[in-house]
Amino acid sequence: MKVLLTGAGGQLGRHLRAAAPAGLQLVTSARHAGDHPCDLTDPAALSAMLDAVGPDLIINAAAWTAVDAAEDHPDDAAVMNRDLPAVLAGWCSHHDAVLLTYSTDYVFGGAGQRPWREEDLTAPNSVYGQTKLAGEQAVIESGARAFIVRTAWVYSALPGNFVSAILARAEHGEDLRVVADQVGSPTWAGELARASWVLAAVERPRGPECLHVAGRGAMSWHEFACAAVQGAAASGLIKAPVAVAPISSADWPQRAQRPAWSVLDCSRYQQRTGDELMDIETALDRCLAQWTQPPC
Numbered sequence: 001m002k003v004l005l006t007g008a009g010g011q012l013g014r015h016l017r018a019a020a021p022a023g024l025q026l027v028t029s030a031r032h033a034g035d036h037p038c039d040l041t042d043p044a045a046l047s048a049m050l051d052a053v054g055p056d057l058i059i060n061a062a063a064w065t066a067v068d069a070a071e072d073h074p075d076d077a078a079v080m081n082r083d084l085p086a087v088l089a090g091w092c093s094h095h096d097a098v099l100l101t102y103s104t105d106y107v108f109g110g111a112g113q114r115p116w117r118e119e120d121l122t123a124p125n126s127v128y129g130q131t132k133l134a135g136e137q138a139v140i141e142s143g144a145r146a147f148i149v150r151t152a153w154v155y156s157a158l159p160g161n162f163v164s165a166i167l168a169r170a171e172h173g174e175d176l177r178v179v180a181d182q183v184g185s186p187t188w189a190g191e192l193a194r195a196s197w198v199l200a201a202v203e204r205p206r207g208p209e210c211l212h213v214a215g216r217g218a219m220s221w222h223e224f225a226c227a228a229v230q231g232a233a234a235s236g237l238i239k240a241p242v243a244v245a246p247i248s249s250a251d252w253p254q255r256a257q258r259p260a261w262s263v264l265d266c267s268r269y270q271q272r273t274g275d276e277l278m279d280i281e282t283a284l285d286r287c288l289a290q291w292t293q294p295p296c
């Protein structure tokens with residue numbers, strides 16, 4: 001099987017490369033690197049790459065992921081989050097290939113009473129969430145054989161995510177203030193990559209299938225920060241635990257609004273694959289255990 005991985009230089013892309021099973025032909029693409037460097041906003045370059053590679057499976061880990069900046073750049077965010085999945089799905093439809101692309105818990109809005117299921121009503125309250133939902137809809141309309149994997153709160157030992165940001169500050173002995181009124185499913189990129197390769201190996205989807213894949217369980221950002229600080233101190237990644245004060249979202253104004261309830265029900269993935277996703281605590285431990293040697 002020939003697999004084209006877009007976004008190969010990103011957080012998830014790096015973990016996907018590291019976790020790729022032996023025996024498949026992996027072709028990577030990043031903006032300026034990989035086997036086929038490509039600016040994915042360039043339709044001619046994208047089309048030429050797809051035809052040159054001729055993949056059986058496309059794993060699209062590329063996206064506009066700057067949630068706050070998307071509020072000021074909705075058109076740019078839409079090119080990556082709506083138009084790119086649409087083009088990839090169209091190519092897959094015409095070539096009987098499979099697409100695996102990622103969406104987000106931010107397609108949901110407001111508060112929830114129970115973990116979100118795939119069929120629950122979406123109501124994104126940010127441009128990022130709206131553009132990701134538009135990408136989902138484009139893939140569904142294409143009719144392509146596709147997995148649309150909604151995930152949440154992705155973190156890793158690589159720079160540029162919640163855990164690496166708070167541990168960088170904790171390392172310098174800085175006390176932290178962390179939002180306690182947003183609850184979600186923190187997801188280690190290593191576990192998401194593993195689950196993605198599980199999906200790549202199951203029976204091909206007959207059409208578009210939406211699946212939730214996230215850390216098993218639920219935590220607020222504050223609880224997650226406390227767990228990360230404690231775990232990092234226990235494993236010697238920081239000298240000592242720092243104080244982590246709970247604050248409200250109102251005390252931490254951000255350009256884009258985040259849902260208060262972001263917990264994903266992943267039972268459809270588990271039924272589809274027979275695979276059990278890692279709980280949040282174990283995944284955090286695994287991530288911290290590999291902290292000094294993240295995939296590069």
Ligand SMILES: NC(=O)c1ccc[n+]([C@@H]2O[C@H](COP(=O)([O-])OP(=O)(O)OC[C@H]3O[C@@H](n4cnc5c(N)ncnc54)[C@H](OP(=O)(O)O)[C@@H]3O)[C@@H](O)[C@H]2O)c1
Pocket residue numbers: 007008009010011012013030031032038039040041060061062063064065080101102103104105132151152153154155
């Ligand atoms: N991170 C989260 O908390 C989270 C939560 C829910 C869902 N997701 C979804 O999970 C997927 C993976 O996210 P991630 O955390 O791995 O994000 P990431 O680290 O920001 O990776 C995204 C990748 O897309 C690439 N990219 C953006 N524009 C491009 C362009 N024009 N041409 C080529 N490459 C381009 C970026 O390359 P450059 O570095 O060169 O820009 C980057 O490597 C995304 O679909 C995201 O929406 C993430």
